[in-house]
Amino acid sequence: METLLNDFSPGLFIIQTVLLLALIALMVKFAWKPIMDSLNERETGIADALAAAENAKKEMQNVTADSERLLQEARSEREAMIKEAREIKEKMLNDAKDQAKVEGDKMIKQAQDAIESEKKAAVAEIKNQVATLSLDIAEKVIKEQLANKDKQLKLVEDMLGDIKLN
Template identity: 50%
Template structure:
């Protein structure tokens, strides 16, 4: 049973050594350990604050990026709409110009056809009149070789003039 109950001297020296160790630890180790713990605690708090700040900054940047994307989409839609309107306007102007040019070409062709027709008619008339004169000259030359035929013809002409 001696092992279970310690002697008074042993308890005394153990207590003195514990108090000396406690004094030495309090004097030399306790303050640095506490300051290290406080420094570690402040570092953790700073890191948490920095993480929260970074989280807020990321949320702000995300929101800003979404706003920029929305604005860029709106600008893209406006640009596409303007481009479509410009394309439609250019196509409409080209169609209108093509119709005007086509109308001018058709009008010029009609005028040209009318001019060619008039020239052809004039030429036909000239040829017909020249042929008629040639035929009349030949007929008259043959008919009027005889004096009595000439007088009969002049008489017929005078009858026709009086009737008209």
């Protein structure tokens, strides 16, 4: 340090100080403003980027909320469609059951009518057969009774006796 003090020159010190102050003045005049403008531009760019990021975040939240709302609407619409499809299915099943019941009742009624018709036809046929058999039996009995003259007279007398009693 002593050598530094021994080599000190006040004139050189003043010139260096004046040059330093001139350099600072030139820097302030020509370089300070562009540097500050550049820093301000950068600060503004960073602030804009942060604002844009914040806007993008808000927009992303809005989009997320919208997509969730749309998803919820789609779910509720799907549930409504499923419910409607179930109701339609139940209605179709009930309609089919009702129609099957009506058709079954109609078939049963037709079968009962057919049975009644067959029953009446069978009864008529039996009556015809009974009448025919009765006539055949009566014819045979009468032939047998009328074959003998004494029996014929007795039959006529019995009939006449029955008539008188009435």
